[in-house]
Amino acid sequence: MTTQFDAIIVGAGQAGPSLAGRLTQAGRKVAMIERKLFGGTCVNTGCIPTKTLVASAYVAHKARTASAYGVVAGGPVSVDMKAVKARKDEISGKSRVGIEAWLRGMQNCTVYTGHAHFESAHEIRVGDELLSAEQIFLNVGGRANVPNLPGVDTVPFLTNVGILQLDTLPRHLIIVGGSYIGLEFAQMYRRFGSEVTVIEMGPRLVQHEDEDISEAIKSFLEKEGIKFRLNAECIHLEQHGDDVAVGVSCESDASASVGSHILLAVGRRPNTDDLGLDRAGIEIDERGYIKVDDQLRTNIPGIWAMGDCNGKGAFTHTSYNDFEIVAANLLDHDPRRVSDRIQAHCLYTDPPLGRAGMTEREVRQSGKPALIGTRPMTKVGRAVEKGESEGFLKILVDAESKKILGASLLGTGCDEAVHCILDVMYAKAPYTTIQRAMHIHPTVSELLPTVLGDLKPLK
Numbered sequence: 001m002t003t004q005f006d007a008i009i010v011g012a013g014q015a016g017p018s019l020a021g022r023l024t025q026a027g028r029k030v031a032m033i034e035r036k037l038f039g040g041t042c043v044n045t046g047c048i049p050t051k052t053l054v055a056s057a058y059v060a061h062k063a064r065t066a067s068a069y070g071v072v073a074g075g076p077v078s079v080d081m082k083a084v085k086a087r088k089d090e091i092s093g094k095s096r097v098g099i100e101a102w103l104r105g106m107q108n109c110t111v112y113t114g115h116a117h118f119e120s121a122h123e124i125r126v127g128d129e130l131l132s133a134e135q136i137f138l139n140v141g142g143r144a145n146v147p148n149l150p151g152v153d154t155v156p157f158l159t160n161v162g163i164l165q166l167d168t169l170p171r172h173l174i175i176v177g178g179s180y181i182g183l184e185f186a187q188m189y190r191r192f193g194s195e196v197t198v199i200e201m202g203p204r205l206v207q208h209e210d211e212d213i214s215e216a217i218k219s220f221l222e223k224e225g226i227k228f229r230l231n232a233e234c235i236h237l238e239q240h241g242d243d244v245a246v247g248v249s250c251e252s253d254a255s256a257s258v259g260s261h262i263l264l265a266v267g268r269r270p271n272t273d274d275l276g277l278d279r280a281g282i283e284i285d286e287r288g289y290i291k292v293d294d295q296l297r298t299n300i301p302g303i304w305a306m307g308d309c310n311g312k313g314a315f316t317h318t319s320y321n322d323f324e325i326v327a328a329n330l331l332d333h334d335p336r337r338v339s340d341r342i343q344a345h346c347l348y349t350d351p352p353l354g355r356a357g358m359t360e361r362e363v364r365q366s367g368k369p370a371l372i373g374t375r376p377m378t379k380v381g382r383a384v385e386k387g388e389s390e391g392f393l394k395i396l397v398d399a400e401s402k403k404i405l406g407a408s409l410l411g412t413g414c415d416e417a418v419h420c421i422l423d424v425m426y427a428k429a430p431y432t433t434i435q436r437a438m439h440i441h442p443t444v445s446e447l448l449p450t451v452l453g454d455l456k457p458l459k
Helices: 016-025 040-044 047-064 081-104 180-192 211-223 316-331 360-366 381-386 414-426 447-452
Strands: 002-010 030-034 109-113 116-120 123-126 129-138 142-144 172-176 195-199 227-229 233-240 243-249 257-259 261-264 268-270 303-305 344-347 353-357 370-376 392-398 404-410
Touching: 002 016, 002 123, 016 030, 016 081, 016 316, 030 129, 040 047, 040 081, 040 316, 047 081, 047 180, 081 109, 172 180, 172 243, 172 257, 180 195, 180 211, 180 344, 195 257, 211 227, 211 392, 211 404, 243 261, 344 414, 353 414, 360 392, 360 404, 370 447, 392 447, 404 414, 414 447
Parallel strands: 002 030, 002 129, 030 109, 129 303, 172 195, 172 261, 195 227
Antiparallel strands: 116 123, 123 129, 142 268, 233 243, 243 257, 344 353, 353 404, 370 392, 392 404
């Protein structure tokens, strides 16, 4: 027997539940299918738990450096990892429980728990239940990529999921991968008290960013005692007595890094390999991402893909924006598109990196005549007052249209300050809109008009 719905949503991540809310409000009968944890990556193994841990690590760091502020903390600082984990679990758990309760109490929404797979283009099976709908929305997310490294089948390792379950402190954490996830965990666990080594195959960290950003991040993390091994090739895992090791082939040093724990932080992959997409005729690319058009429609009429599984973004904010695009087109007669959005993200090291639009490298490659403005955080009063003056501000402007092309803001508060840039970019207003604004003192944002008042040609 088949149960008929107006819409089926697979995955209760960041896009799915909100779409269920809009569709049910519009009078649609909706089935929501979630096989494991409500809230998806962000709530359970991503943003919320990791930033909760980052906050604990920040407090530990401030306690250790309290004397620099004239504060006597009294005795050595120690970290209770069981308490740190319990705080993380409580905050993450409240969010997960809240999302599930919202969905289960939603009028016209039926929640199914179990693994979903297609029987045909408009039929999905969940356990013994067969559901059908004219409209199907896939919000199945992604998971940690585990590369086929030698030793990966025989040596224990952690991913971003497993490391969140630790309630003891690793003696020496070896992280394979020098990008966003790897660096956040590196600084976090160094501040908790672990020895930390980061191994990166490339010549620099966070290679999607500009070289000056990569170097600045490496510099302040090294000051905290994190060790880096770059240009690491032939990476392999080894057992080393009771310890574990990561063997590499580096130009400067070919010795293995020996530690107590290994974290693999080498990217993500979409959860699309066990949905039976072939039965529905849904096309995927060579990396497994579901192919979608500018309004997130797949090649099969009546099927959409939102969030990490479509390859259009790997962030909570891109996933939620996917929901907004789909809902606008379906329910509001508002033809919103993926190509309308400006790429933006943050790296939550301390200090954080706030990014919007194009990097300097991308601007140079585009050949656009451009202007650039920079300012070190050592000349930002708010940063100096806080004793957090690492980093710098960098903004790029189109020399002809005067519109902002992009910004890389690395410094305290820059995860918030970057939205000054982003909003003006969305408004398609000239940079003078910010330059002539009166910002509040003392803030980090107040220096953005100053940076824009001192633009120079990009040579």
